[in-house]
Structure formats: C-alpha cells, structure tokens
Amino acid sequence: MSLMPMSLIGKKILIGISGGIAAYKTCELVRLFKKQQAEVRVIMTPSALNFVSPVTLSALSGNKVLINMFPDVNPSKTEKVESSTQHIYLGMWGDVFVIAPATANTIAKMVYGMADNLLTATVLSSRCPIIVSPAMDEDMYQNQITSQNITKLNESGFWIIEPETGELASGLFGTGRMPEPEVIFKYVEDFLKNYKRDLNGKKILITAGPTYEPIDDVRYIGNYSSGKMGFQLANAASQRGAEVTLISGPAAIATPRNVSRLNVKTSDEMFNAVKNNSTGKDYIIMSAAVSDYKSKEFHSGKMKKSGSGSFLIETSKTVDILEYLGKHKNGSKLIGFALETDNEIEYATEKLKQKNLDMIVVNNPKVEGAGFGTDTNVISIIDKNLNVASYEKMTKFQAANVILDKMQESALSGTER
Numbered sequence: 447m448s449l450m451p452m453s454l455i456g457k458k459i460l461i462g463i464s465g466g467i468a469a470y471k472t473c474e475l476v477r478l479f480k481k482q483q484a485e486v487r488v489i490m491t492p493s494a495l496n497f498v499s500p501v502t503l504s505a506l507s508g509n510k511v512l513i514n515m516f517p518d519v520n521p522s523k524t525e526k527v528e529s530s531t532q533h534i535y536l537g538m539w540g541d542v543f544v545i546a547p548a549t550a551n552t553i554a555k556m557v558y559g560m561a562d563n564l565l566t567a568t569v570l571s572s573r574c575p576i577i578v579s580p581a582m583d584e585d586m587y588q589n590q591i592t593s594q595n596i597t598k599l600n601e602s603g604f605w606i607i608e609p610e611t612g613e614l615a616s617g618l619f620g621t622g623r624m625p626e627p628e629v630i631f632k633y634v635e636d637f638l639k640n641y642k643r644d645l646n647g648k649k650i651l652i653t654a655g656p657t658y659e660p661i662d663d664v665r666y667i668g669n670y671s672s673g674k675m676g677f678q679l680a681n682a683a684s685q686r687g688a689e690v691t692l693i694s695g696p697a698a699i700a701t702p703r704n705v706s707r708l709n710v711k712t713s714d715e716m717f718n719a720v721k722n723n724s725t726g727k728d729y730i731i732m733s734a735a736v737s738d739y740k741s742k743e744f745h746s747g748k749m750k751k752s753g754s755g756s757f758l759i760e761t762s763k764t765v766d767i768l769e770y771l772g773k774h775k776n777g778s779k780l781i782g783f784a785l786e787t788d789n790e791i792e793y794a795t796e797k798l799k800q801k802n803l804d805m806i807v808v809n810n811p812k813v814e815g816a817g818f819g820t821d822t823n824v825i826s827i828i829d830k831n832l833n834v835a836s837y838e839k840m841t842k843f844q845a846a847n848v849i850l851d852k853m854q855e856s857a858l859s860g861t862e863r
C-alpha cells in the first residue's frame with residue numbers, strides 16, 4: 447500500500463479499544479497513524495486488557511494509555527493524578543475518535559448512552575466525529591439486537607466501518623471480522639481529508655417527517671413520510687458544524703448527535719414550533735411532509751361505524767408553513783421540498799416562485815430509489831435564479847450534503863429573482 451507522505455501531520459486521533467480479539471490489529475493501526483505524524487491517545491475498556499497490553503499501546507502511541515474513569519486513590523509520587531473529568535477533555539481533544547474493535551457490548555452501551563467506563567463516557571462527551579469498527583462473531587453481529595443497535599448508531603451520526611467476511615476468532619467463517627489496520631487507516635485518512643466544517647457558527651432549522659391530523663382519539667390523516675431525508679439533513683449539517691434544531695413529526699429515527707430535536711404531531715404544532723424557533727436562523731429547510739388537510743372536527747373518543755357503509759370526513763386546509771415563512775422572511779434563507787409525480791421541474795419552479803423560496807429540492811416518489819422510506823433519493827435542485835441541477839440516485843446522507851453545498855452556493859450568489 448502506498449501512503450501519502452505525512453498525511454496526518456497535526457491530526458489528533460483518539461482511539462478506543464474494547465474487549466475483542468481484533469484488538470491486536472489496533473496496535474498496528476496506532477503505528478500507522480503515528481508513522482503519518484498524527485498525535486494518538488488510546489483509551490482501553492477494562493475488558494480490552496484481556497487482549498492486548500497497555501504497555502505495547504503506550505509505547506506505540508507515545509502516550510500513557512487511559513483506562514480508569516477515576517483517579518487512583520494512592521497514586522505513586524511519579525504518576526500524574528488522572529482527573530475524574532478527563533473524559534470531557536479527551537472528548538474535546540480529538541479531531542476524530544476511532545473505536546476499533548467495537549464489541550457488541552460497547553456498541554449497545556453507546557446506543558443507550560451508558561457511561562460506565564472511560565471509553566463510553568468519552569463517547570458521550572465527544573463532539574468530534576466518531577468512527578466505529580464493529581468486530582465480533584457472526585452470530586453476535588447478525589443478532590437482531592446488535593444489528594438494530596448498529597443502525598441506530600448510524601442514524602445518530604456515528605460512522606460505521608462495515609466488518610469483513612472471513613475467518614473469525616472462533617475458527618468459524620462468516621461476517622464480523624474487523625478489517626485490516628491498513629483498511630481502517632485509509633478510511634480515517636479519507637474521512638479527515640473530506641471532512642468539512644463549513645457550516646461552523648451557522649444556525650439551521652430543519653423540519654422532518656409527516657404530520658398526523660387527528661380525526662378522533664384513534665385515527666388520523668397522515669402520509670408515508672419516514673423522516674429519513676430530514677434527519678439525514680440534520681445529521682449532515684451537524685457534522686459540518688452547524689447548530690441544528692430539528693422539528694420532527696412522528697418518526698421512529700434516532701436523533702443525530704449534537705442536534706436539538708423537538709417532537710410535534712400535527713401541522714398546527716409544527717407551525718407553532720417553527721414560528722417559535724425561526725428567529726435568527728441562517729437557513730430554514732422545510733423537508734417535512736406536512737399534511738395539506740386536517741379534519742374540521744375532532745371527535746373525542748373513538749367514532750363508531752355508521753350503518754350507511756360510507757364515511758365522510760369534512761376537512762379544511764392546514765396552514766402552509768413554508769408559504770408563511772416566505773411571506774415573513776427575516777434574514778433566513780428558505781429551502782423547500784416538492785414531491786411531484788409529473789412535470790417535476792415545472793411544478794417545483796412554480797412552488798419556488800409562489801412561496802418566495804431561495805431553493806427547492808424536488809423528487810419523484812415514482813422514480814426507482816426515490817421517495818418515502820428508502821435510504822436513497824433521486825433529486826433535482828432549483829435555485830433562486832432558476833438554475834436546475836439534477837442528480838443520479840444516491841444515499842439520503844449524500845443527497846443531504848449535496849443540498850447543503852447548493853444551499854451555501856445559492857446563498858453566496860448575489861442575484862435575486
């Protein structure tokens with residue numbers, strides 16, 4: 447493998463090692479980072495000590511390996527007393543935090559925000575990106591709970607290095623093997639090369655998910671929106687340094703790291719939450735699939751079936767939140783979404799003009815790889831100068847980054863319609 451000369455000069459890499467056989471590979475990973483002039487600090491969980499020696503890792507990293515959460519009550523005279531708040535400093539110190547190997551146990555603790563050792567406590571207090579390399583036996587990896595936990599970590603904005611398929615420590619063949627140190631090194635190197643903090647200091651309000659408009663105590667008018675696109679926007683914007691407020695309709699998705707989330711149910715609640723949180727925002731992105739109609743009346747309790755066989759609900763229009771924002775612009779750039787099944791560009795352009803937007807993102811749920819519930823999207827973006835950019839199918843996280851790129855370009859381009 448050819449390495450770029452000194453590609454990591456000045457980078458601070460925090461490495462977390464939990465108790466798995468693959469921990470031996472992390473010794474080599476530390477050496478690769480050091481060879482590229484990165485500063486490396488290693489945290490081990492107590493069970494990792496069963497697999498590799500802190501003496502080895504200390505020699506390779508050039509720093510004392512950190513294991514204990516609390517200071518030694520009887521430190522030797524020569525040893526500096528560790529602070530019981532060192533997890534806070536470690537979390538602020540790293541440019542990136544790489545957890546390799548991450549066992550099923552450590553992953554589960556991270557998902558539930560446990561802080562029972564120095565590694566998990568540092569995960570909770572870190573603001574830097576966290577890259578997780580799960581490594582375990584195939585049965586543990588494919589266990590439904592572990593796989594849900596990994597999905598939740600990913601949704602929360604942790605980066606996951608997929609384990610490889612091959613011979614496992616148990617002697618069995620399967621998926622769960624930690625990739626070779628060179629592979630993880632390359633992943634982290636590329637990650638740091640592409641990592642942008644271009645939204646530092648920017649305040650962004652994002653809405654996501656559907657709204658539920660109640661008919662009675664058990665029924666509602668809603669839609670199939672999963673909220674994935676809006677959550678990925680919040681995730682990407684937060685990774686890029688923005689201060690993100692996410693207003694979400696009912697959505698079963700984990701909140702991205704460092705994002706402040708407000709849950710709402712109805713379009714009226716979303717409207718109020720948006721009004722209360724829109725002041726001082728640099729950008730407002732309305733990706734929520736707000737219901738266009740709500741039931742005129744709310745029936746307390748559960749309505750009984752009528753004998754006639756038909757059931758009519760009288761509806762009224764909901765407030766168009768985006769239109770309201772377009773009419774009360776207060777310095778924020780306004781980005782809307784349009785879901786169109788025909789004449790996408792034409793209809794979306796109309797919406798952009800009519801709602802006084804700075805940009806609109808359009809997708810067609812009938813196109814393969816786009817729409818509700820999928821992890822991918824196929825989008826076109828129309829800016830305020832009516833330039834149209836259309837993109838191939840990509841993940842919703844990639845689409846989110848493209849939207850954030852365009853949003854900034856569009857904010858910089860001076861021409862107003």
Ligand code: CTP
Nearest residue numbers: 732733734736764765766767768782783784785
């Ligand atoms: N929107 C909103 N408030 C509503 C309805 C929609 O803020 N009551 C926003 C959505 O968040 C989205 C944009 O308006 O950013 C477009 O929504 P869409 O439903 O596609 O279009 P509509 O303007 O409602 O028009 P139509 O349903 O006729 O296509």
